[in-house]
């Protein structure tokens with residue numbers, strides 16, 4: 449997939465349930481990696497981070513949980529390769545406030561991209 453992140457856009461923690469390779473060709477991606485709490489496997493805590501810029505590439509294992517931010521004020525472009533049927537996998541996401549697990553809703557993610565694209569267009573119009 450050719451993923452275009454709007455300026456300053458963030459997507460909440462989620463998993464893929466399959467391997468992935470991400471390569472950045474323009475802009476920046478900041479990834480926070482999360483792990484399940486040993487005392488509450490449905491809640492996550494931050495476990496690491498990786499900042500990516502153009503020409504950087506990262507491999508993500510099947511069990512990785514990450515959130516992504518475009519920290520710069522312009523579009524970020526990245527090629528995401530997934531080792532499975534990304535849109536029909538049994539995936540999870542984590543509420544950004546409570547950090548509690550819930551089933552991944554692909555429509556919620558599409559809505560976030562739509563809202564961010566609208567915000568970017570509104571900002572450009574002034």
Ligand SMILES: [Fe+2]
Pocket residue numbers: 462463464514
């Ligand atoms: Fe992801």
